[in-house]
Amino acid sequence: xxxxxxxxxxxxxxxxxxxxxxxxxxxxxxxxxxxxxxxxxxxxxxxxxxxxxxxxxxxxxxxxxxxxxxxxxxxxxxxxxxxxxxxxxxxxxxxxxxxxxxxxxxxxxxxxxxxxxxxxxxxxxxxxxxxxxxxxxxxxxxxxxxxxxxxxxxxxxxxxxxxxxxxxxxxxxxxxxxxxxxxxxxxxxxxxxxxxxxxxxxxxxxxxxxxxxxxxxxxxxxxxxxxxxxxxxxxxxxxxxxxxxxxxxxxxxxxxxxxxxxxxxxxxxxxxxxxxxxxxxxxxxxxxxxxxxxxxxxxxxxxxxxxxxxxxxxxxxxxxxxxxxxxxxxxxxxxxxxxxxxxxxxxxxxxxxxxxxxxxxxxxxxxxxxxxxxxxxxxxxxxxxxxxxxxxxxxxxxxxxxxxxxxxxxxxxxxxxxxxxxxxxxxxxxxxxxxxxxxxxxxxxxxxxxxxxxxxxxxxxxxxxxxxxxxxxxxxxxxxxxxxxxxxxxxxxx
Numbered sequence: 001x002x003x004x005x006x007x008x009x010x011x012x013x014x015x016x017x018x019x020x021x022x023x024x025x026x027x028x029x030x031x032x033x034x035x036x037x038x039x040x041x042x043x044x045x046x047x048x049x050x051x052x053x054x055x056x057x058x059x060x061x062x063x064x065x066x067x068x069x070x071x072x073x074x075x076x077x078x079x080x081x082x083x084x085x086x087x088x089x090x091x092x093x094x095x096x097x098x099x100x101x102x103x104x105x106x107x108x109x110x111x112x113x114x115x116x117x118x119x120x121x122x123x124x125x126x127x128x129x130x131x132x133x134x135x136x137x138x139x140x141x142x143x144x145x146x147x148x149x150x151x152x153x154x155x156x157x158x159x160x161x162x163x164x165x166x167x168x169x170x171x172x173x174x175x176x177x178x179x180x181x182x183x184x185x186x187x188x189x190x191x192x193x194x195x196x197x198x199x200x201x202x203x204x205x206x207x208x209x210x211x212x213x214x215x216x217x218x219x220x221x222x223x224x225x226x227x228x229x230x231x232x233x234x235x236x237x238x239x240x241x242x243x244x245x246x247x248x249x250x251x252x253x254x255x256x257x258x259x260x261x262x263x264x265x266x267x268x269x270x271x272x273x274x275x276x277x278x279x280x281x282x283x284x285x286x287x288x289x290x291x292x293x294x295x296x297x298x299x300x301x302x303x304x305x306x307x308x309x310x311x312x313x314x315x316x317x318x319x320x321x322x323x324x325x326x327x328x329x330x331x332x333x334x335x336x337x338x339x340x341x342x343x344x345x346x347x348x349x350x351x352x353x354x355x356x357x358x359x360x361x362x363x364x365x366x367x368x369x370x371x372x373x374x375x376x377x378x379x380x381x382x383x384x385x386x387x388x389x390x391x392x393x394x395x396x397x398x399x400x401x402x403x404x405x406x407x408x409x410x411x412x413x414x415x416x417x418x419x420x421x422x423x424x425x426x427x428x429x430x431x432x433x434x435x436x437x438x439x440x441x442x443x444x445x446x447x448x449x450x451x452x453x454x455x456x457x458x459x460x461x462x463x464x465x466x467x468x469x470x471x472x473x474x475x476x477x478x479x480x481x482x483x484x485x486x487x488x489x490x491x492x493x494x
Contacts, residue, residue: 013436014292014300015469017228019265024231026358028239028346031374033080035105037365038090040098041066041076043193043403044201048099049076057084062341064191065101074193074203079343079363081106091400093386093393094201100401103365180254182212185336192335193342193404197233197325198222198298199466201405202315204328208251210315211322217258218306218321221248221329224263224289224296227388230408232348235359237264237326238271240333241278247329249282250336257322261305263287293390294467298323300436312437312463327407348408349375352416353382362402369398371409379413390468420477431470431480437463441470441480448483461487 042048049066053059059078066076082103090100190205221244223237237244245262252260264275266288275286287305295301302316302323303309310319327346334340343364350357355376362371368384385392387408402409431441444459446452464484471481 012438013434013469014294015434015473016290017293019225019228019291023229023348023350023358024234028235028359028361031360031362031366031371033105033363034366034370036085037079037082037103037105037363038088038100038367038401039065039076039079039103039365040090040092040100040401040403042092042095042098043076043364043405044074044195044203045094045199046201046203047073049073051087051099051101053084053101055084055086058082059084059103062343064341073190074195074205075191075341076101076193077341077343078103079365091395091397092403093395093400094403094405100365180250182208182254185251185254186212188335188339189332192331192340194328194331194335195342195404196328197405197407198296198323204324204332207315207317207322207324208255210317211251211255214317214320215256216317216320216322218302219248219252219255219257219260220287220298220301220305220321220323221245221260221262221284221326222296222298222301222323223326224265224291224301226296227293227390227408229350229410230348230388232346232359232407233325233327235348236330236346238274240330241275243333244326244329245278245282245284247333247336248284248324251322251324252283255322260284261287263289263301263305265289265291267291294436294465294469297436297465297467299465312460342404345402345404345406347371347402347406349411350408351385351411351413353377353379353411353413362406364402364404366402367399368395368402368409371402372398372411375411377411379415381411382414382417383412385410385412390472391466420471420479422478423476425476425478428475430473430475434469434473436467436469437465439464439484441484442478444487445478445480445483448486456487456491459487462491464488 041051047068049068051066053065059065059082061078061081063078064075065078067073080103082105084101085104086102088100088102089097092098186205186208189208190203194204196202196204196207225231225234248260260283262275262279262284264272264286266272272286272288279286289295289304295304298316299310302319302321306321308319308321310316316323331342344361345364347360347362349360349371355378360371360375372381384395384398386395386406387393389410392408392410425442435441439460444461447456447459461484466485468481471479474480
């Protein structure tokens with residue numbers, strides 16, 4: 001019998017960008033614990049949390065220090081043991097002047113050395129390396145477990161929601177994973193502070209509650225690369241594949257989802273084979289896709305897989321599709337297994353100015369200056385970008401801090417700092433041809449420059465997915481993407 005071949009859709013527009021994986025195969029280095037952490041209380045594009053601690057209070061690693069008002073909302077946790085020194089303000093890549101908790105890290109944590117390579121590229125011996133603090137192959141101890149810290153008292157912290165995960169991934173189980181209560185899962189995700197890393201960085205608990213009411217029939221685990229030079233999510237996926245699949249199957253069973261998919265780049269043939277072996281005996285199906293930028297954006301990936309269009313400005317859940325980032329599922333699994341909160345990120349540090357590019361596990365609240373110091377510079381730093389080369393945000397100060405939404409830090413030197421010099425439009429139509437949602441970026445720019453808000457509605461800027469591809473490919477170097485985003489936010493307010 002001939003098995004029909006599945007042919008997936010390709011959206012109009014987009015482009016196949018060079019996706020070199022120079023940092024992908026390297027290890028995850030542990031960045032040394034800084035002496036001071038400034039943990040922002042707004043780490044996703046939503047309401048900020050309120051502080052739950054006061055200056056002078058001693059904390060253990062993982063203590064809940066902030067949460068949004070009400071019962072629901074992602075928690076903010078102390079990444080390391082220490083003492084609260086101030087309730088202050090700090091800048092992040094997402095916002096400026098954000099309320100934050102300043103923590104003086106205990107001497108116990110900061111006296112350890114790093115597992116960073118030296119300038120010759122050699123790694124220190126295991127005795128010289130600082131043990132992993134959370135995640136990675138050496139995961140953190142369960143949340144709330146006692147960690148001896150000289151000179152510090154144990155801080156009180158509410159226990160995490162209990163959620164048994166026995167018998168989740170068993171090839172011999174024909175009835176699939178044990179079904180859980182969606183509310184229970186959402187509360188566990190909120191308590192651990194898990195957020196999805198696709199913009200707008202939505203809390204996972206909020207997504208689970210919305211899915212429980214909207215009843216999607218597809219769950220897609222997004223294992224595609226978002227942009228060139230962005231490889232941290234793939235590193236996490238490869239290191240924690242089984243855990244990510246388990247977390248996805250837990251959600252599938254709890255929400256009654258019919259089909260679950262893992263989307264990966266088909267050019268990574270060895271990893272595709274590894275994925276097919278890992279999902280044997282499970283309901284997960286592998287999607288080996290041609291990664292056409294910006295296909296990794298959830299709305300576009302949902303259309304590629306299911307053919308369903310997401311209403312502009314809405315979540316794919318409105319089309320019956322739940323798309324989750326692989327990193328969020330890895331965090332979710334640790335929350336279910338141990339109640340472990342999200343206190344660090346595996347971050348790609350790359351760019352022409354960096355001396356030691358690679359993946360670094362960085363504590364939330366670490367300043368970018370600390371990252372630059374540890375990764376090293378081989379040329380004077382001109383620009384620091386949080387995010388990928390097409391959609392990243394320029395960071396104005398090295399005193400700004402890393403958040404849960406940080407996945408990539410690009411260090412740019414003078415030669416690599418390309419400042420656009422806009423010229424007259426040559427009417428090539430390239431921007432309109434590559435736009436994945438069929439907008440006309442030239443008309444959006446014209447409406448923005450001429451200050452014609454009446455033109456906004458008919459140009460549909462709310463459909464923009466903010467991929468930045470129009471500006472990237474414009475031969476006249478016009479600020480097309482900036483104009484589209486500006487009008488998108490204007491239409492959202494009006």
